[in-house]
Amino acid sequence: MQKPDASSPPQGGEPVLLLNGVSKSFPGVRALNDVSFMLRAGEVTALVGENGAGKSTIVKILTGIYNPDAGEVIVGGQVRKFQSPRDSWAAGIAAIHQETVMFDELSVAENIFMGHMPGQKFVDWPQMHQRTAELLKSIEADFDPEDKLKQLSVAQKHMVEIARALSHEASVIIMDEPTAALSRNEIDDLFRIIAQLKVEGRAIMFISHKFDEIFRVADSFVCLRDGEKVGDGKISGITDPKLVSMMVGRPIDQVFPKRDIAIGDVVLKVEGLSNPTEFADISFELRRGEILGFYGLVGAGRSEAMQCLFGMSAASSGRITLNGVPLTIASPVDAIASGISYVPEDRQVQGAILPLGIRENITLASIASHVRNFFLSKPSELDAVRMLGKRLDVRAAHWEQRLGELSGGNQQKVVIAKWLAAKPKVIILDEPTKGIDVGSKAAVHDFIGELAEEGLAVILISSELPEIMGLADRVVVMQEGRIASIFTRGTWSAEAIVSAATGARKAA
């Protein structure tokens, strides 16, 4: 058994939480393999890694959602087996999730104390409100214990979650992408609270994709790749590029061999696409054979703009031209008919229909083309399914298998197949490799190149810099609902793209 602190300097507080050789597998995927690390009191440990590296699995093990297959979790010197979230909470671990999931209709105080309200059978409201007021004061929150949660902004809801963690004297606080939906000022507030939590001697696990934040707030780091720990240490002992290459594990340029594709005429032209609250002034051109990347922080408005282009929501102004013909897109039906396909980001909710079979999923967006004399033709469906399924290398027992029984990667291939079956001229891929295993990821990357080669115009939304820099010909960077800048292959650098996305230059 390896010593988790082997590479960590001996300074810092007492170890509060130890992960010892933890492994976890799911059907078809090895999510974690023999991972060990520790969290120290009064220290912020950044957990870094690409999507699908195993970060969320660790969070779920620590919060009692999953049981590890092997290894142990040691909190306060004791080996713990969490059967439920309650056990993890009782052991002093509190998590602040990416999307605040709490009770909108209840008060701030109730949200903080739900499950451990003061009092025996009856709630001791005065005590609860007083303790809430104290907690809110300690984190300098400016709202009232009796405010309903739904009245608060996202940032304020985060503060409620932090107060919830504090209410229980949690010794370990997990922050999973806590800044994703926050503005700069709100992020500053959060960091102030984190500093305070450190002084109080709590151990913090901080998960973020934003490097500037990691270097600003973390004391040490643990880096994961493909479910394995590939490095850890003091944050002061590492540089930004070193951390990136540790995460990605290979020089970026070689991961995605860029195909040499002749770029043709303009296919899609978008001018001044706007929505009152989500995005403004989105203008770009897309050419045949081109892969146009869309990069930005989570919540920068990329998906919203693309869903508008696809007819899911109405634009307040803007012009869309396809092959020189102006388009009116009022619904996805129109978009599909015009030759625009959109592979949505949330596979489980928006993309796949899990209880239906592979065949039914693949032909869904192009179902009209399989109608023969009023009836659906199963042979015609099967022809299309065999062709696309083979092409995308879908791994399944048979084509009638329920989509829910396949691995995430294979589900994603089926969803992409569904959109190709609609014979698009423009295909928009929204985070196509989010949360899928490395093998499927490579297949999807390979396939995106193939599509461009065949003359499709591709829009690739991705939050993974290596992916977007490896595949795209040009990159549109969005920040707070607007296009911040557009970069062309050969003249870009990772730093320039990231700083455009974070608005670092503008803020100065």
Added chain:
Amino acid sequence: MVCGSDRIGSNRGTEGRMNFLLKHRELALSLIIALMITGISIYAPAFASFENATGVLNDTSILCMLALGQMMVIITRGIDLSVASNLALSGMLSASLAQNYPDLPVIAFIAVAISTGLLLGLINGSLVAFLGIPPIVVTLGTLAIFRGMIVVYGGGNQVNASEMGDIFQSFPKVTFLGLSTIFWSMAAVALAAWLFLSMTRVGRGLYAVGGNPVAARYCGIDLAPQQLLVYSLSGAISGLCGYFWVSRYGVAYSEIASGFELTVIAACVIGGVSIAGGVGTVAGALLGALFLGVIVNALPVMQITPFWQMAISGAVILAAVVVNARAEKRGVKLILPEARLAAGAAK
């Protein structure tokens, strides 16, 4: 304006007043009821009399109690369609006890009615909580079963007033301050429900489970025991109402309160209980029931045929859900800095 509506609760300003009323449904509903009563009284002064007022309250008390039980079920994202059948069966068993032993103390009749109701509620609760059958399916089935059991048990005979005995029938006629024991029982049930829902840890947990079952699980609150509890409570309340219904109207047979479950649900909906779960107050449910009660009692006073009653309550239910839907309108995403600023300024 568009973007602000989902984030602002207690705001001031021009459109704030409308929002305030939408958000404080109980207050708005009280105002509407008060306006209605004023209007009716101007038209028919007899309506404003003390006797009539107590009459309305006495008449509406059973609906109020059932609405409270139903509300607890709906808060956990469930529904109990079997309440009226439960009421009929419990009332029948209680009446049949009175038929055979008319000299028992009244508490015995009430106890039999409540325990029958509780048992029936437990059956619903077990099927929902332990087998995970959707509540609408379970209570649709027990709706038919409970009512049918009256005939299976009594062979289709009815128990008439003359067979029930005085002790059984006199209790609901006892009054205190002009109000009947039915009203005072309702007041006691309402007080208990309020204490339970707003003062106890378990009661607050119901809102958590209904509002966000996943987050509730993270907080260590499990759904199944909560479901068992609310269906049992709804059942026990139906049982109590069964005694009152039968003793007040002086007859027990298989068709009493037939279809009343939908009136009960309507009272909840009017009172702002969200069918999606997690939302509902004791005051809201009571006012919703009172609203329907005032309409029913006002029609004869206003010389409108009672045949209007059903159509009016239908229209009221629809109006109530449309208004509630407006109040709960989903917000849009605020990504553009100016949109966030505008929302912040509105606050």
Added chain:
Amino acid sequence: MNVAPRHDVADAAPRSLGDWLLRWETILVILLVVVIAGNTAISPYFLDIYNLSDATYNFSEKAIVALGMALLILVREIDLSVAAIIALASLAIGLAAQAGAGLPVLLLIGPVVGAACGAFNGFLVTRIALPSIVVTIGTMSLFRGLAQVVLGDQAITQYPKNFTVIGQSYLIKWPPLPYSFVIFLVFAVVFAIVLHKTALGRKLYAIGNNPVAARFSGIPVDRIRFMLFVLTGTLAGLAAVLLTARIGSTRPNIALGWELEIITAVILGGVSIAGGSGTIPGVVIAVFIIGLATFGLSLVNVPGIVISVLLGLLLIFSIATPIVVRRLMKSRTT
């Protein structure tokens, strides 16, 4: 990482007898056989062809509405107002008859009123985005309430002979088949074909299983849901024509409580209340089970309300049994 060699995927799973036996429709057929055998055993009159034909009068009207309800529940909606729509449509027929309208008007006005009621439900559900259970509890009071306002405690009983004959005679003399039963059979075949063999049917399953993904896949979800409300309303209006013609009268309490019997049949037929699964053959068999069981028991003088106890038990047991069996099988494997 290299992409592994493309591998073979079969067209369909090998068919196994076990899967076929566990299908809901198979269970329903067995239930139906049990019902028929049981009825034959307790009453010698059950298998009489004219008796059986009369039995269909009692369930065909509900069965026609159940077909529409099945599609609504399949796409995660419900319509509790169908019986009230029957009342309102029957009123319209009655008023038309009083005004001296001819047969074509009497036949058409029911479905037209039904369609309008369905459109009202559909509008509130899809446009104002209200839960259908609440909307239809409201419209159920509203529609029947309107009928009550007009009728009071009166009944309309004056119907022309050429109208009532539709509800009281056989369309085909041998085998003796009433109009309502033939209409039900025709609709059942049409619904089965549309749901199981056409693109529209596929879209309904997609909506029922995942409305968001269905919308992303270019399916006009709200328009389809709206049309299904209109369809169900129209079928209720048609049922009103048949029922009014059969009993020759319109009263405010006509078809009272039918919505629950109809929904019971749909759920027993294997349509999941959570949406996304169910078949028309299943619903049709369930309709026969309920109809024949009710008829057989009434032949031996079991009161209607006791029959409803048995149907309630049947509903709960039929839903609970697979859950319990699945749980037992699971606990054995783990």
